[in-house]
Amino acid sequence: MxxxxxxxxxxxxxxxxxxxxxxxxxxxxxxxxxxxxxxxxxxxxxxxxxxxxxxxxxxxxxxxxxxxxxxxxxxxxxxxxxxxxxxxxxxxVAMIFQEPMTSLNPVLTVGFQIAEALRYHRGFDAGAAKAEALRMLDKVRIPSAKSRFDNHPHQLSGGMRQRVMIATALACKPxxxxxxxxxxxxxxxxxxxxxxxxxxxxxxxxxxxxxxxxxxxxxxxxxxxxxxxxxxxxxxxxxxxxxxxxxxxxxxxxxxxxxPKLGDMTGHGRPLRFPRIDPDNGKVEGKPVEQPDTVAADEPPLLEVSGLTTRFGIRGGLLGRLRGQVHAVEDVSFSLRRGETLALVGESGCGKSTTGRSILRLVEPSFGTVRFGGRDVTGLGKSELRDVRREMQMIFQDPFASLNPRKSVGSALAEPILVHGLAKGNEARERVAELLRKVGLAPEMHVRFPHEFSGGQRQRIAIARALALSPKLVVADEAVSALDVSVKAQVLNLMLDLQAELGLAYLFISHDMAVVERVSHRVAVMYLGEIVEIGPRKAVFSDPRHPYTRKLLAAVPVPDPRRRALRRELAIDELPSPIRKLDWQAVPTALVEVAPGHFIRQPVDARA
The missing domain is CATH 3.40.50.300 (P-loop containing nucleotide triphosphate hydrolases)
Known part of the structure; x- marks a missing residue:
């Protein structure tokens, strides 16, 4: 050898x-x-x-x-x-980095960037470099590679950009x-x-x-x-x-x-705490203890979403006329009770984040109603909406991008308290200190700036800011997706503890199916802007009825090398485009109950 x-x-x-x-x-x-x-x-x-x-x-x-x-x-x-x-x-030696958008030049086409490596390292002329770059795009299973050659990085999905990075890395046969x-x-x-x-x-x-x-x-x-x-x-x-x-x-x-592994919830009816690794000794802390039952089943729903539809216009031509629409969210309906966690899952571009933002009216929905605490949020004016938003808060995926780098965390936490007139002076400072204590940070840290904290600490600060106005609903948009195992466990345990203590309702938006199984009471699966399956966590994970749900669960990597020999079919299809012409009409569908509280989307029989 x-x-x-x-x-x-x-x-x-x-x-x-x-x-x-x-x-x-x-x-x-x-x-x-x-x-x-x-x-x-x-x-x-x-x-x-x-x-x-x-x-x-x-x-x-x-x-x-x-x-x-x-x-x-x-x-x-x-x-x-x-x-x-x-x-x-x-x-x-070639390298693929974690974030392709920081590695690919945004002003150059992806084809040019692959060809450039071939010209520099292998001495190809322009024609030969282009032909080989096209071959590499085909090799990494990019559909319609010829039409993608002149695309810029922002015109491709995250998965496609990562494939371009792989094509660039493999172009010179390292x-x-x-x-x-x-x-x-x-x-x-x-x-x-x-x-x-x-x-x-x-x-x-x-x-x-x-x-x-x-x-x-x-x-x-x-x-x-x-x-x-x-x-x-x-x-x-x-x-x-x-x-x-x-x-x-x-x-x-x-x-x-x-x-966390798929199947960890076998025998458990309620969300489980996550074990974490002690950073000092590298040992596991905590046991899989069930959370207390906080779902207020005998009360009316806190949040009721009915027929929520959000579309974005696409304009073009000399006069900027409306040419089409992005159908980001289509006819989404669900309810959420106090103390309950409903997880929204699906691939990028399925409409999860837009659903969360539409509920809070960070983007304006096109149709449908959102009722929070019995009030129709979609019909409120600015001052009324501001009052309702005190009880509806959002935790974003990247806390560094959502925190002002020029403001100390104390100022960032005090701002919503001061804006809403809940406290001022020493009382506001006391509230900030209490918020930091609540998320496991020292009150004296209020003078620090976001860059002086770790990723997990910044996410705790984002949670503290969401709690500043004592909300009843928190929309957590991929709040832990980029965190390491131990930090993720800390943040999720904190969220579970706060739910038990304050009766918070969570709309938990995520693509991490093992985490979703562990924290959620109910799960809604989204595809192309629609909920295609929704039901109790146990029903969706143990008996998925929709083909797309089964596809999602089959794709989850399982920590067992014995499965490595089981080569899965390599799906190269992208999600169909959500862009539609102005006269587009949807095929009628409806959510059909297949088990108690468990629904899947099916076409409506035209003869019925």
Whole structure:
């Protein structure tokens, strides 16, 4: 057998912080064999991504330094000049980053960007580069590749952009592909497609893969061997089956125990608390305790949504006339009681977030009614709407984008209290201190700015701000989708505790099906703006009736490497476009009850 494609020996990477060097990776050694997939796993701050950047020599020499040996087929990359390293990057070693929109140039077409790598590294002329770029777009299963060649990144879906990144990375036939969290923010169906695509292309090209992730389900799907990292150090290095079934290190056991899995709710009727990993000792804290029953079943619904429809006009031509409409939300109806969690699930573009924003009238619905506490929200004026919004709040996916970077968190939390005239002066400051305590932060942190907090802490601040006006309804829009296992557990446990304490109703918008199964009382599945299935959590997960629901559940990665041999059919179809002509008429459908409280959408018989 030939030697390893990549051999990392005693790698140490440090960054200068406050005038002193701090190690991000310490004494790390591992190999990647030809055709092998090695996954590096761990939480944020474990050193996974820094390891990848060190291999690629992308650590800035101004405030970072790398020691040790990184050999690609015996050639030490750390000993190369920058000019020699530029020829290696993208040619012998390629990298896929977590967020393609930060890696793709927004002003250049995707075809040009793939062709550019071919011209630089392989010396192709313009015609040959275009032909090969088209072949690569076909290879990564982009439908109608020829018509996509001249698209800009913003014209593609998240899954399609990630495919373009893979095409760019594979264009020069690298010996090693480094994939840094390439599926973290993707929906389960798109994630399944990307993982299957990487496995298929690896078989075809015979390349090695270094896969970096904190998702143990993804690791089970794709890895031959697993390297577990914590606080910059390697704790375990073993075949995937051994890591999952007979882990040696306590932290590895804790990491596996803390991952929510589909089926965890068997035998449980109410939402469960999440176990979390103690950041200091790497051990699991907490047990799967059922939450108290807070659903006010004997009261009228807090929120009633009926026939909610939201469409966005598309204008074009010289006079900017209305040419068509985006049918983002179509005829959505549901109710939500105090103390209840209704989860909205589906792929990107299905209308989940627009539904949440339409309910709060952050976007104006086209038709339908939203009744909150018996009042029709859709018919309220600005001052009345402001009063109602005191009791309806939203937690956004990215707290850093929703917090003003120039305001201290104390000012951000005090603002809604002052605007609504609930308190002023010392009383307002006391309320801010109490809010910070409620979400597990020290009151003295009120003077800090958003950039001085971790991602999990910022999400706690976003929750505190949502609670500032003592709401009855909270719309949580992908509030934990980008968080690590331990931080996600902390935030979700906090939300469950607040629900038990305050009787909050949650509209929980998410694509993480394992989390949804654990926190929700009822689940609504959306497809192309419509609810296609809605019912009690147990009914939807244990007996899904709609084909789309079954497709979503089948796409969820399961943390068991024994399933790796079960190659799933690679679906390359995108969601049909929600853009319709002005004279478009929908096929009549209705939600039909198939079990008590369990409904699926079916066509209405025209003869009835």
């Amino acid at each position: 030939s030697g390893p494609v990549l051999s990392v020996e005693n790698l140490q990477t440090a960054f200068r912080v406050g005038g002193e060097w701090r190690w991000a990776v310490e004494d790390l050694s591992f190999d990647v064999a030809p055709g092998e997939t090695v996954a590096i796993v761990g939480e944020s701050g474990s050193g996974k991504s820094v390891t990848a950047l060190s291999v690629m020599r992308l650590v800035s020499s101004a405030n970072g330094r790398i020691q040790g040996r990184v050999a690609l087929e015996g050639r030490d990359l750390l000993a190369l000049s920058e000019e020699e390293m530029r020829k290696v990057r993208g040619n012998d 010996k090693l592909l480094i994939a840094d969290e390439p599926t973290t923010a993707l929906d389960v169906t798109i994630q399944a497609q990307i993982l299957e695509l990487i496995k298929t292309l690896q078989d075809e090209e015979g390349m090695s893969v270094l896969f970096i992730t904190h998702d143990m389900g993804v690791v089970a799907e794709i890895a031959d061997r697993v390297v577990v990292m914590w606080k910059g150090k390697k704790l375990e290095d073993a075949p995937a089956s051994q890591v999952f079934h007979t882990p040696v290190h306590g932290y590895t056991k804790a990491l596996l125990a803390a991952v």
